[in-house]
Amino acid sequence: PLAPPLCQRADPVAIFHLSVKTVSRSTGRSAVAAAAYRAGDTLTNERDGRQHDYANRTGVDGSFIIAPAGCxxxxxxxxxxxxxxxxxxxxxxVTAREYVLALPAELDAKDRADLARSFASAVVKRYGVAADVALHAPSAGGDDRNYHAHILTTTREVEPDGLGKKTRILDAAKTGGPEIESLRELWAMQCNEALxxxxxxARIDHRSYERQGVDMMPSLHMGPTSTTIERRHQAEQERQGEPYTPRTFKxxxxxxxxxLNDQVRDMVRDLAVTVREVAAHAIEVRKKGVHRLLNALRVKGKQEAEERARRAEEARKLEExxxxxxxxxxxxxxxxxxxHESKARLExxxxxxxxxxxxxxxxFLAREYPSDPFSRALxxxxxxxxxxxxxxxxxxVRERLQVYQEQEKRQKAEVQRAPVRGRGRGRGGPSRSRSLDYDSGPDFGM
Known part of the structure; x- marks a missing residue:
């Protein structure tokens, strides 16, 4: 099943986003490098001796660490x-866990920082970990509302004398999903209280449009690749003096x-105007002093209202x-x-x-199809x-590989059984003609 969209809007301005990621050595990442990059700091990884210098990075509005009392x-x-x-x-x-939050652009810098601190404090209290919070400003050329925070937490409980036991609740298949849903709900509640x-x-809602019962089509999450392509494409069209038209599929x-959503809103607005016109006409009719004329106008108004309502209902059904x-x-x-993408990916x-x-x-198969529930979900x-x-x-893939391996075994067995071709063991020695026993492996038409 397709995952629900990460960004939901409760009004034309407020944006909801909360995603949970991991920093894992299996992908070549380290918690030291992640912390240095997000906070715009210079840190040295004592484990491998590598220095990660991001002190000159722009776009970092601030950073701070929250830890349990006594640590x-x-x-x-x-x-x-x-x-x-x-x-x-x-x-x-997995050496760290990351929470990415969209901060409400309706709040000022101090209020956004306080909001990020409140959520990080709740995570620290809930799991007993330490949280490294980095506040980021919108990137140049992007959405100027894209204030967001990266909260990097330890995967172990933090104690006064070091790191303790591993926190498994977010990794387990049965508890991970409900826990993340609970955190999304907490973040929405904190944002709405601050607003x-x-x-x-403005208000936000962590639920999808479908769960909210909103008859609107949600937008697709663009992601960094599509966003970069669109920015370059838009800048190029602006340089050429051409109107901007989207390039990527998303x-x-x-x-x-x-x-489509604008069409729906326009239709609702037109229906509201019609209802107001009918109501205003009815009020005007009531003001008539002559009873007969009032009744006649009332009948006429009712007929016109019914006709409008019938047409509006027909239009609504057609639009629906x-x-x-x-x-x-x-x-x-x-x-x-x-x-199509699945078939191409399979090949x-x-x-x-x-x-x-x-x-x-x-x-290779274990890396591409991990058995760990969290890694497999990613x-x-x-x-x-x-x-x-x-x-x-x-x-x-495993079935095809099994067939391929069986054919490899058969061809190797055939090579071992095949006699050596040539002039025999006479003075001439083995034949110098090209051997027919060369094997290039099984051929699947690849």
Whole structure:
């Protein structure tokens, strides 16, 4: 199943976003490097001796660390994250967890920082970890409302004398999803309380439009790649003096959905105008002094109102049917794209695993199809068909690999059984003609 959209809007301004990620050695990352980059600091990873210098990085509005009471040592960023790296011994250890929050642009810098501090404090109290908070400003050329915070937390409880036991509740399959949903709900509640406290009309909701019962199509999350492409494309069109038109599929789809939502709002607005006109006409009719004329006007007004209502109902039904056709078409197109991408991905995975040496294939499969629920959920999130598609792809790749390996074995056996061709053992020695026993491996038409 497709994951629900990460960004939801409760009004034209307020934006909700909360995502949870991990920093894992299996992807070549370290908690020290992540902390240095997000806070715009210079840190040295004592585990491998690498220095990570981001002191000249722009866009960082501020950073601070929150830790449990009595754990003053954890307020030193270098000590904290080097301890996180040195405590984990495995090559695929998760050394940090990251929460990415969209801060309300309706609040000022101090209020945004206080809001991020409140959420980080709740996470520290809830799990007993330390939180390294970095406040980021919108990037140049991007959405000027994109104030956000990166909260990097330890994966172990922080104690006065060091790091303690591992926090597993967010990693377990049964508890991870409900915990993240609870954190999303907490963040929405804290944002709405802050907006209300500062008398801002905007509100956010952590639920999807479908769960809210809102009859609107949500926009697709653009992501960094599509956003970068769109910015460059828009800048190029502005230099050429041409009007901006979306280039990527996601941007084009978001523009189409905005048009559909605008049509729905216009229709609702027109219906409201019609209702107001009918009400105003009825009030005017009541003011007539002559009873007969009043009754006649009342009848006429009722007939006109019924006709308008009938036409409005017909228009509503036609628009509803049209929207349903567009929605079904969008679903079909999305499904077809997902199936096409899944097939292409399956072929690519099959080629990649067949090209590897036999002893490297299983580690490749374990990396692409991890058994760990959290890592597998992250892999499934990037798969066109979600977790179901990832499982089906793994099964197909393994079946193809088994057939490929069996054919490899047969060809090796045939090479071993085949007699050596040539002139025999006479004075001439073996034939210098080209041997027919060369084997280039099984051929699947790749």
């Amino acid at each position: 003053e040592w954890a307020h030193n960023r270098s000590v904290l994250w080097n301890a996180a790296e040195q405590t984990e011994k495995r090559s695929n250890s 209300e406290r500062h008398q801002k009309p 941007a084009q789809e978001n523009a189409r959905r905005r048009r 049917a049209h929207r349903e056709v567009l929605r079904q078409q969008a679903i079909r197109e999305a499904r077809e794209r997902a199936v 690519e995975m099959t080629r990649n695993v067949q090209r590897l040496a036999p002893d490297a294939r299983e580690s 892999k499934a999130h990037s798969h066109p068909m979600g977790s179901t598609g990832l499982s089906a792809e793994e099964k197909a």
